[in-house]
Amino acid sequence: MSGFYRLSGGRILDPSCGRDEVGDLFVADGRFVDPASLPAETSWEWIDASGRIVAPGLIDAHVHLREPGEPQKETIASGTHAAAAGGFTAVVAMPNTRPPADQPNTIGWIRERAREHGIVRVYPTGCLSEGRKGEKLAPLASLRAAGVVALTDDGSCIQDAGLMRRVMEYAAMLDLPILEHCEASSVSAGGVAHEGYWSTVLGLRGWPSLAEEIIVSRDILLAELTGARLHCQHLSSAGSVRLVREAKRRGVRVTAEVTPHHLALTDEALADYDTSFKMNPPLGSEADREALREGIVDGTIDFIASDHAPHCSFEKEVEFDRAPFGVVGLETMLAVAAETLVKTKLLDWPGLVARLSTIPARILGVPGGSLAAGAPADLAVIDPNLQWTVNPEAFLSRSRNTPFAGWEVQGRVMLTMVGGKIVWRL
Structure with missing residues (x-):
């Protein structure tokens, strides 16, 4: 179920409106929201996004x-x-x-x-x-x-x-x-x-x-x-x-x-x-x-x-x-x-x-690509500095046919949310 989330301290990148700032992003009932539109006593589940990118x-x-x-x-x-x-x-x-x-x-x-x-x-x-x-x-x-x-x-x-x-x-x-x-x-x-x-x-x-x-x-x-x-x-x-x-x-x-x-x-x-x-x-x-x-x-x-x-x-x-x-x-x-x-x-x-x-x-012409209030809460939290090695044996895909096996790369998704529901977390 989707809940009430406050993603705190991340670099919020929204190319749809040119937004690029460190701040908080709020999700309620499956959509991005302006917290001022909700009751002051709303209880938020905090997600620390410090040092990470919060992107559509x-x-x-x-x-x-x-x-x-x-x-x-x-x-x-x-x-x-x-x-x-x-x-x-x-x-x-x-x-x-x-x-x-x-x-x-x-x-x-x-x-x-x-x-x-x-x-x-x-x-x-x-x-x-x-x-x-x-x-x-x-x-x-x-x-x-x-x-x-x-x-x-x-x-x-x-x-x-x-x-x-x-x-x-x-x-x-x-x-x-x-x-x-x-x-x-x-x-x-x-x-x-x-x-x-x-x-x-x-x-x-x-x-x-x-x-x-x-x-x-x-x-x-x-x-x-x-x-x-x-x-x-x-x-x-x-x-x-x-x-x-x-x-x-x-x-x-x-x-x-x-x-x-x-x-x-x-x-x-x-x-x-x-x-x-x-x-x-x-x-x-x-x-x-x-x-x-x-x-x-x-x-x-x-x-x-x-x-x-x-x-x-x-x-x-x-x-x-x-x-x-x-x-x-x-x-x-x-x-x-x-x-x-x-x-x-x-x-x-x-x-x-x-x-x-x-x-x-x-x-x-599909939904997404935006963090604007009212848009579906589809987002990715990215650590741009995390270094990792591509290991096909760890893939969630059923297949392993990658040309990048063994590559040392930098940048990885830490959390994925679809419609306000966390569907994956590293």
Whole structure:
């Protein structure tokens, strides 16, 4: 049950209104409150936040919870516990489940499962095409009525430009954003590593950045034509950053995200054929990484998302070519982003919190991202100085496929609250 809490002496960061001050924050009946609005005799449970950051709950706009269909990898219960441990009070669930979330009854099942077993807010997305096959439109209006917050074939990309135009026209009418997995499959076909020096040296089939950039370019033109809200997922190349930057200057309704692993790593990490570093899109060059960092700093890339993609250990313990793409990230995202962006002075903490909370809330049109009185009491208490070692065996996720095992990082969530209820505490 939610109670009456007074978080005392913390650095209160609320990017939604530019608030950055040391003080107290009050929670009552599941919402942030002005204590003056309550009786003077109100009894508060004190939480000492001295030396820590009190921020709006983090929101991850790109998460694979694997239910329905693959509970051996992740469940809504395990995934939301992992999210809470990472400071996330809300996650946006991708629809590449088994069966795909392309029908209202599947969306209903996910929402009910989340109510019963989830400890953070779960926002489902619906497929663009039936079965994510890119051949026939999914029932988009019915999916909206069932409660999806966005449309995506994530993990797949509609290759037919005519069908994608129709998707965008419907999405614009429904006022739903399209979260696009940008990949021209005829260009990436068979690729397992970024096409460049390291793929050549290692003898791995190359995946050209062009595969991403072709779809980014195509979809920007379609969004410009239709007025649809286009969001480009997990950008990985300098060329994609340039295309999004130019489109924003023209006023196209396009936004973008980047993952912590694309900000922190390059394809040099593949030198030992470690499948923990195999993801889609693949890690790029140093020039790509620098462009992505510049893009997140200057606002070309709007926010950071984990693309949390759990897999069983045995699936990854095979030859590099045969291993599935994907890494987990909910429990490491904040620390890796802080190491990559705050420690290097590319961003300050208010800037990082905005890109992990306030901005994704605004773009997706979901509650959160604010500590204002009356807003839902979703928050994370962060110790920015706590040093710790990433240990996959301690993850709350069912899967362990992280590229950051053994990393010494700084910054950790100490407490997560959702709707005024403490759901995780270190």
